Every structure is written in C-alpha cells, then in structure tokens.
Amino acid sequence: MKVAFTVNGAPREAEVEPRRTLADMLREECGLTGTHLGCEHGVCGACTVLLDGAPVRACLMFGVQAEGAAIRTVEGLAAPDGTLNALQRAFQAHHGLQCGFCTPGFLMLATWLLERPDKLDEDTMRHVLSSNICRCTGYQGILASVRAAAQELGRWAG
Amino acid sequence: MGGIGARLARIEDPPLLRGEGRFAADLNLPGQLHMRVVRAGIAHGVLRGVDLSAALALPGVVAAWTAAELEGIPPIGFRQMVVGGLLAYRQPVLARDRVRYVGEPVAVIFADDPYVAEDAEELVLAEIEPLPVLLSAADPPGDFDGTHGTESAVVVKAYGDLGAAFAAAAHVVEMDLSVGRHSGVPMETRGGLAEIEPGSGILRLHGAAKVPHANRNAIAAMLGLDPARIHLHEGHVGGGFGIRGELYPEDVLLCLGALRLGRPVKWIEDRREHLMAANHSRDQRHRIRAAVDAQGVVLGVEAEFWVDQGAYVRTHAVTVPDLAAAMLPGPYLFPAFRATAHQRLTNKTPAGTYRAPGRYESSFVRERLMDAVADRLGMDRVAVRRANLIPASAMPFDRGIDALGTPLVYDSGDYARLLDRLLAAVGYEALQAGLAARRQAGEMVGLGLAFFVEKSGLGPFDDVRIELDREGGAEVITGVASIGQGVETALAQILSDVLGLPPARIRVVHGQTDRIARGMGAFATRVTVMTGSAIAIAGARLRATLLARAAALLQRPAAALRLRDGEARAEDGSGAAIPLGALVAACLEGSDAARLVEEGSFQSGHMTYPYGIHMAVARVDAETSGVTLERIMVGYDIGRAVNPMLVEGQIVGGAAQGVGGALLEEFRYAEDGQPLSVTLADYLMPSCAEMPEVAVLITEDAPSRIGPLGVKGAGEGGTTAMGAAIAAAVDAALGGRVPIDALPITPARLHALRAAACPVA
Numbered sequence: 008m009k010v011a012f013t014v015n016g017a018p019r020e021a022e023v024e025p026r027r028t029l030a031d032m033l034r035e036e037c038g039l040t041g042t043h044l045g046c047e048h049g050v051c052g053a054c055t056v057l058l059d060g061a062p063v064r065a066c067l068m069f070g071v072q073a074e075g076a077a078i079r080t081v082e083g084l085a086a087p088d089g090t091l092n093a094l095q096r097a098f099q100a101h102h103g104l105q106c107g108f109c110t111p112g113f114l115m116l117a118t119w120l121l122e123r124p125d126k127l128d129e130d131t132m133r134h135v136l137s138s139n140i141c142r143c144t145g146y147q148g149i150l151a152s153v154r155a156a157a158q159e160l161g162r163w164a165g
Numbered sequence: 166m167g168g169i170g171a172r173l174a175r176i177e178d179p180p181l182l183r184g185e186g187r188f189a190a191d192l193n194l195p196g197q198l199h200m201r202v203v204r205a206g207i208a209h210g211v212l213r214g215v216d217l218s219a220a221l222a223l224p225g226v227v228a229a230w231t232a233a234e235l236e237g238i239p240p241i242g243f244r245q246m247v248v249g250g251l252l253a254y255r256q257p258v259l260a261r262d263r264v265r266y267v268g269e270p271v272a273v274i275f276a277d278d279p280y281v282a283e284d285a286e287e288l289v290l291a292e293i294e295p296l297p298v299l300l301s302a303a304d305p306p307g308d309f310d311g312t313h314g315t316e317s318a319v320v321v322k323a324y325g326d327l328g329a330a331f332a333a334a335a336h337v338v339e340m341d342l343s344v345g346r347h348s349g350v351p352m353e354t355r356g357g358l359a360e361i362e363p364g365s366g367i368l369r370l371h372g373a374a375k376v377p378h379a380n381r382n383a384i385a386a387m388l389g390l391d392p393a394r395i396h397l398h399e400g401h402v403g404g405g406f407g408i409r410g411e412l413y414p415e416d417v418l419l420c421l422g423a424l425r426l427g428r429p430v431k432w433i434e435d436r437r438e439h440l441m442a443a444n445h446s447r448d449q450r451h452r453i454r455a456a457v458d459a460q461g462v463v464l465g466v467e468a469e470f471w472v473d474q475g476a477y478v479r480t481h482a483v484t485v486p487d488l489a490a491a492m493l494p495g496p497y498l499f500p501a502f503r504a505t506a507h508q509r510l511t512n513k514t515p516a517g518t519y520r521a522p523g524r525y526e527s528s529f530v531r532e533r534l535m536d537a538v539a540d541r542l543g544m545d546r547v548a549v550r551r552a553n554l555i556p557a558s559a560m561p562f563d564r565g566i567d568a569l570g571t572p573l574v575y576d577s578g579d580y581a582r583l584l585d586r587l588l589a590a591v592g593y594e595a596l597q598a599g600l601a602a603r604r605q606a607g608e609m610v611g612l613g614l615a616f617f618v619e620k621s622g623l624g625p626f627d628d629v630r631i632e633l634d635r636e637g638g639a640e641v642i643t644g645v646a647s648i649g650q651g652v653e654t655a656l657a658q659i660l661s662d663v664l665g666l667p668p669a670r671i672r673v674v675h676g677q678t679d680r681i682a683r684g685m686g687a688f689a690t691r692v693t694v695m696t697g698s699a700i701a702i703a704g705a706r707l708r709a710t711l712l713a714r715a716a717a718l719l720q721r722p723a724a725a726l727r728l729r730d731g732e733a734r735a736e737d738g739s740g741a742a743i744p745l746g747a748l749v750a751a752c753l754e755g756s757d758a759a760r761l762v763e764e765g766s767f768q769s770g771h772m773t774y775p776y777g778i779h780m781a782v783a784r785v786d787a788e789t790s791g792v793t794l795e796r797i798m799v800g801y802d803i804g805r806a807v808n809p810m811l812v813e814g815q816i817v818g819g820a821a822q823g824v825g826g827a828l829l830e831e832f833r834y835a836e837d838g839q840p841l842s843v844t845l846a847d848y849l850m851p852s853c854a855e856m857p858e859v860a861v862l863i864t865e866d867a868p869s870r871i872g873p874l875g876v877k878g879a880g881e882g883g884t885t886a887m888g889a890a891i892a893a894a895v896d897a898a899l900g901g902r903v904p905i906d907a908l909p910i911t912p913a914r915l916h917a918l919r920a921a922a923c924p925v926a
C-alpha cells in the first residue's frame with residue numbers, strides 16, 4: 008500500500024505492506040534509524056515519535072496508519088548543520104545518556120513536554136517520563152537534563 | 166582543560182543525540198538475508214526430529230538448517246575460569262538430541278525479508294518428547310545426559326581454622342538466604358550482520374561487543390578458519406552489563422550463514438527471544454552460619470550455596486560461583502572462612518555474569534548476616550560492622566585465596582574512614598532519629614546500610630597504540646570495547662593529561678580486531694585501569710620524544726618545557742611555542758611516515774579493590790506491602806576519578822539495576838519450565854517513578870597500588886550491595902519482626918511474610 012505523510016516537515020511517500028509497523032517504515036523505508044526498537048510491544052518507549060504533535064509508540068502503529076500525518080523524529084531536533092538544540096545540549100551537559108539507545112525516545116517525549124502550553128513541574132515530568140525505560144542512567148541525568156532544558160527555555164514552573 | 170579529574174561532557178554524545186548512532190539494527194548491506202532462530206517450546210525433552218519442509222517451501226526462504234547441517238561444529242567453549250569436568254555441559258550451536266530450556270535454538274532460517282523469516286519460523290515443527298524438568302539448584306541433582314549429573318562444578322574457598330572459631334563462639338548465627346534470577350536486559354537486544362568482504366574474502370561480523378578479540382579467535386576455531394581471515398567490529402552498543410558480547414549460538418550461525426550462502430546475513434533478536442535466550446544471572450540460595458564472640462566480633466563464617474546455572478555452562482565457566490565465594494567476606498576480617506559453591510544445571514535459560522556477578526548475591530548474604538549478628542547481640546548494626554572491618558593499617562591485605570585466578574589481595578583501603586565520611590555526609594544520627602519518630606507515629610519506614618568491596622582491573626594485559634598526526638590530532642587504538650559507559654571520553658582524558666592535548670582532538674578506536682592484534686575487551690570493570698595505564702605509559706614515552714625534539718628546536722632544556730593546550734612551550738610561558746602538529750612533523754623529518762607512533766602495554770597479575778557503602782531509606786505501604794524507596798546514598802572510594810561525572814553516572818545507573826533486582830526484576834517459571842517473564846510487561850525494570858534521588862559521595866582516600874594512575878574501576882559499585890541495603894531498610898521499616906531473607910521483595914512476597922509474622926486474628 009502507498010502511504011503519504013511528512014517527516015520532520017518533508018513530504019514522504021512509502022510503499023509498505025499493511026502489516027509493517029510505523030517504526031519499521033521509518034527505519035527501513037525512510038532510512039531514519041534514530042527511532043529505536045527496544046521491545047516492539049509498547050513498554051519501553053525507545054520508539055517514541057511525535058505524530059500530529061502527540062507522542063506515540065511507533066512499534067504499536069502500522070505504517071499505513073500514518074497516512075496524512077505529520078511525524079517528528081529525533082533526526083529533526085538538531086539544526087540542519089547538526090547544531091544541537093537546547094534539549095540535546097542539556098542531555099550532553101548533564102550526562103543524560105550512556106549507551107544512547109533509549110535516548111531518542113526520551114528526547115521526543117521530553118520535546119512534547121516542553122512544547123505543551125503548561126509549564127513543566129517536577130511531578131508531571133517524572134510522571135510522563137516514567138513511561139519510558141532507560142537501563143543505563145538510573146534516570147537522574149535524564150531528569151536533570153530535561154529540568155535544565157525547561158529552565159533554559161523558560162518552560163519550568165517554579 | 167579536560168584531563169584527569171575534569172567533569173568533561175562526553176565526546177561520544179553528539180551523534181547519539183542526533184539519532185546518528187550506528188547500532189547493529191541500523192546496519193544494512195545490499196543483498197542481505199535475514200536470520201531467524203527457531204527455539205524449543207518445551208523445557209526438557211528428547212528431540213526426535215525437526216521438520217523444515219513447510220518453512221523451506223515458503224517463498225522468500227533461502228535456507229533452513231537443523232543440527233544435522235552443523236555436523237562437525239563443536240559446542241561453544243569457555244572464555245575464562247575453566248575447571249575440569251565442564252566440557253560435557255557446553256551448549257551446542259543447535260540442539261542435537263535433547264532440548265534443555267525453553268528458548269534453546271533447534272533450527273535456523275534464512276530469508277529475504279525479516280517478516281518472511283518470522284512467518285517461516287511458525288511453520289517449523291519440532292518433535293520433542295518431554296522429560297521431567299529440574300527447576301531448582303537446591304533440589305537434589307539429576308541426570309544431564311545419561312553420563313553426567315547436573316552438578317557441573319563445586320568451588321571451595323577456605324582459610325583459617327573454622328573448627329576453633331566455632332568452638333570459641335559465644336553465639337552462632339545461622340541464615341538461609343536467596344537472591345532471585347534476574348539479568349542485565351540492555352535496552353538494545355542482541356544482533357549482528359555478517360558478510361564476506363568482496364575481494365578480500367574476509368569474514369566480517371558487525372555488531373560485536375565486549376570481547377571482540379576473544380570471540381574472533383573462538384569463531385575461527387569453531388569454524389576451522391584462519392583467525393587472520395575473520396574480523397569483528399563494534400559499532401554503537403546499547404548497553405552491556407556483562408551479558409552482551411559473550412559468544413552465543415547466534416553469532417556462530419550468522420558467520421556460518423554468510424560463509425555458506427554467499428550473502429550478508431543480518432539478525433536482530435526480538436525482546437521475547439532476549440528474555441529467554443540471552444544470559445540470565447544471580448539465582449543463588451545460601452546457607453550460612455557465623456561464629457561470634459560476646460563483643461560481636463565474628464570469629465568464623467561457613468557458607469554453602471547453590472548456583473542455578475540454567476541449562477548449559479556458557480563462556481564464563483565457573484566465574485560466578487568463584488567470585489561469589491571469594492568475595493563473600495568483603496570488608497571484614499573473618500579470621501576463618503569456608504565457602505562451598507555448587508554450580509548446578511536446571512532447565513532454565515543458561516546463566517552468566519551480570520554487573521557485580523557473584524558479589525550482588527554474596528554481599529546480600531554477608532550484610533544480612535551482619536544485621537542478624539547485631540540483632541542477636543542487641544548491638545547497633547553500624548557498631549557490629551565497625552568491630553569487624555579490616556583496619557587501614559592491615560593494607561595491603563592478603564586473604565590467602567584466589568579470585569578469578571588472581572591472588573585476592575586488597576591493595577588499599579580505609580574502610581572505617583569511608584564509613585565516617587558517609588555517616589557525616591548524610592547526617593546519620595539526625596536521619597535515624599527522624600525515621601524513629603515517624604515509626605513512632607505509625608509509619609513503616611527504615612534505613613538499611615550495607616558495606617561491600619568490589620574488584621576491578623582484571624589483567625593480564627592491555628595494549629594501546631597512539632598515533633599523532635602532522636595536524637596535531639591523536640588516535641588511540643585499543644583492544645578494549647565500549648558498551649556505552651563513556652570509554653572514549655575517559656581514555657581521551659587520560660591521554661590529554663599526558664600530552665596536554667584537548668580531548669576533542671583525540672580519537673579513541675575500540676572493538677576493531679583489524680586495528681590491533683590483541684585485546685582483552687570490556688568486562689570486570691577493567692578498562693580504565695588496564696587500558697588507562699597502557700595509555701599513560703605509551704603517552705609518557707611520546708611526551709619524552711616530543712619534548713626532546715622541542716628542546717632542540719627551542720634551544721631550551723627539555724626539563725624546562727611543557728606540553729599544554731596543544732603546543733610545546735617553556736614552563737614559565739616565556740619564548741616561542743611550537744604547535745603539536747609542527748612538532749610531530751619535526752620528529753618525522755626525513756621519514757615519509759604520516760604519523761608518529763608509540764605503543765604501550767600494561768600488565769598486571771592482580772586486581773585492584775575499590776569499596777563502598779550503600780544506604781537506603783524504604784517505606785512499606787501497610788495496605789499493599791509495596792516498598793517505596795525514599796532515598797539512596799552511596800559512598801564509594803575509587804582511588805582516583807578520571808571523570809567524576811561519568812563515575813557518578815555509573816554509580817547511579819548501577820544503583821537502579823540493584824534496585825530492580827531488590828524489588829522488581831525476576832525471571833519466573835511455571836512448574837513445567839515455561840518462562841513467565843518474556844515481555845517487559847512481565848519482567849519489570851525500574852522507571853523514574855521507582856527511582857529516588859541517589860546521592861553519591863565519591864572519595865579518593867585509597868589510590869590503587871596497581872598501575873601508574875591510582876584509579877580503580879567504577880563500573881559495578883553502584884549495584885553490588887544495593888539489594889542488601891534495601892533488604893535491611895525494609896527489615897528496619899518493619900521493626901525487625903519480619904525476616905527479609907530473599908530478593909526480590911515483591912509486594913506479594915512481603916505481604917505473605919507480614920501475614921505469617923503477625924497473623925491477624
């Protein structure tokens with residue numbers, strides 16, 4: 008089946024089997040391997056992307072369901088010349104990653120948190136980020152990174 | 166400038182943050198096939214036959230094999246800690262006539278598309294005649310193969326006069342303790358891509374980790390290849406924790422597929438496979454007794470324990486029982502000691518090492534024992550520990566036994582000082598008083614403390630080659646591996662220190678068998694100590710060469726010159742400076758070599774022993790028996806920290822894994838041996854909702870006496886005694902009325918214990 012959608016602002020078309028997941032379509036058909044698969048059953052959140060502005064688990068959707076959607080992936084965060092954005096810089100400064108496998112999922116989830124109309128507070132941050140798993144960092148660096156980015160962007164409540 | 170001691174941001178981060186990582190699943194080659202492993206669905210049985218015909222008939226399937234197609238390929242051997250009598254327990258690449266755990270590979274399929282390979286797997290029929298299953302190492306041993314029993318090895322570590330200790334004892338304290346089955350479970354599953362390089366005919370396996378050189382040699386031997394014709398390559402690795410990078414059946418199948426089918430072959434494990442096929446760990450039951458005098462001094466300890474090895478003995482051989490037994494005494498004197506470890510096979514997934522292997526288990530046992538000794542004598546739990554710590558004046562302290570084949574000699578340590586410093590840092594008295602007041606008010610909340618000694622820097626050697634180019638950049642080629650722990654940054658900082666070169670101009674190459682002849686890899690928290698030392702040694706030689714040349718050019722004595730900020734100039738800043746690139750070019754004058762090269766090697770027959778203390782504050786919910794951690798505090802003496810930010814990252818990450826094993830994670834099995842924890846919804850790992858703030862106190866009171874840097878490793882000390890500390894905290898929260906003698910402490914288990922301890926009428 009043919010699917011048309013945008014990824015990080017650029018229009019895309021792909022020819023996919025109906026059973027192919029959105030994650031596989033992004034990775035294999037679009038070559039965007041920044042979206043990772045840690046479980047393929049909706050628990051770990053490594054595959055989190057933003058679809059029409061909301062975070063989704065790309066392993067739990069089929070590619071064909073993305074028809075007409077605007078998708079954002081980790082590859083769209085940095086500037087075209089590769090300059091890291093505030094959230095990415097915060098992850099580097101606060102040691103928010105070790106192996107980096109979970110990182111794209113956390114970055115996309117945090118991007119959504121930082122773009123919501125309400126300012127971010129500690130409880131909301133912990134609650135939302137608890138839907139993703141990181142096996143390396145013990146989360147302290149991730150929480151510090153998101154907190155620092157929110158502060159830098161004027162999105163931190165308190 | 167980013168040398169040793171700097172909290173330098175990692176040089177490996179930017180590509181990972183941009184989604185440009187190259188993990189195994191991200192690699193593709195034209196014409197590649199996809200491999201799928203068919204696994205046994207029965208825990209123990211006679212394999213009567215495997216019918217591949219329907220799978221082979223599926224369009225897109227290129228080949229399918231059973232053990233019959235692997236005739237002549239030996240089972241997977243051992244990488245370390247081999248003892249006699251283990252050969253019969255090695256795992257075959259594909260099961261031959263028996264299957265011994267659910268998840269054991271029985272056949273393999275190669276297809277054009279990964280989805281098709283999975284379709285084909287479902288068409289394979291394995292005929293298995295069930296046999297009775299054995300699911301506990303503490304049960305009497307059974308039959309393994311008609312010739313061998315299921316007790317694969319017995320490891321004994323002993324010193325001192327135990328009989329005299331017990332004869333002199335005022336008290337004997339006995340316990341029966343166990344630690345559940347859990348493991349590393351990295352977020353990236355295993356995977357790889359094998360190819361025969363067109364032209365050279367060299368077999369290349371991408372997706373390697375941990376021990377590429379050892380695995381290269383092992384694969385070459387198994388497949389009858391010249392090791393020079395095969396290379397392993399490490400890309401980005403999504404977490405190791407001890408389990409990734411050991412040689413598994415799938416690695417051999419990938420190579421064999423590429424060799425025989427003439428096309429690249431890719432394999433990416435799915436999570437369900439991972440949870441039943443990659444190494445499990447822990448799963449030990451201990452019976453222990455201590456002879457104690459009237460003052461709380463432990464005179465002797467005797468332990469017997471059972472290690473559930475699962476279905477086969479994998480690459481580590483007896484590493485886990487060896488370390489569990491040898492490191493059991495930890496920081497205490499224990500003048501007489503005997504540990505007897507039974508390694509036994511069951512019908513569960515084979516087990517191997519996982520972060521702090523053996524020590525997580527035996528630290529839990531030892532520290533629970535110390536709590537019990539304190540409780541029995543009515544002493545304070547901290548005071549009992551103080552009464553038994555090895556004094557700093559006794560360092561180096563020789564236990565008189567071996568660990569990992571090296572003499573167990575604690576090289577340095579001031580255990581009492583770390584205890585003082587941590588208690589002061591957390592405001593221990595006030596903290597305990599506050600908790601007591603809350604208990605008085607009806608809350609179930611308590612603090613637990615556990616001491617541990619770690620080990621790091623396992624030899625025997627590591628080599629490096631440092632190459633300086635004419636532009637003033639450096640490349641460090643090592644034989645170690647990076648599993649996501651920040652190796653590149655830490656090693657660059659060490660070289661930066663020696664050569665006065667900004668870390669950004671240093672490139673670290675690791676995990677490529679075609680770049681350096683030999684290498685030990687990344688395990689046992691050895692990289693910073695071993696490779697770091699080799700870099701310091703080779704770097705010092707390069708510095709001498711460079712300064713000698715600079716002395717001639719600047720007409721100043723070499724001793725008055727320094728390398729700093731990428732140039733050579735006088736120590737006092739006077740006179741001209743020579744940029745490093747120009748200096749390298751000057752050293753190479755008259756030669757057409759592009760680079761100035763120096764090699765270094767560091768050898769060590771001893772390990773170095775960092776040590777630490779874990780503290781946890783836990784609250785038990787009266788209704789649900791759920792445990793909430795309010796605080797975690799870790800004190801850790803690392804000798805010297807190359808990058809404190811990375812050290813803290815290791816400690817906090819390790820602590821989270823310790824928390825998982827203490828409260829959540831467990832591979833459970835049904836009575837027939839069916840695994841019940843095969844998704845991440847059943848195998849629960851901590852999220853940020855379960856993790857409290859971890860306060861880390863890094864001290865540098867006891868520099869290592871091994872190697873030129875004084876560093877000890879940080880990889881495992883976040884995990885080691887976390888289970889012990891949490892158990893003690895839960896025990897304290899419940900006022901000592903409920904025996905906390907097994908991990909994980911799940912709500913269901915704790916609820917049952919509470920009900921048994923205080924039955925409600």
Ligand code: FES
Binds near residue numbers: 045046049053064
């Ligand atoms: S891969 Fe999608 S949630 Fe784990």
Ligand code: FES
Binds near residue numbers: 103104110
């Ligand atoms: S950084 Fe490795 S899983 Fe999060």
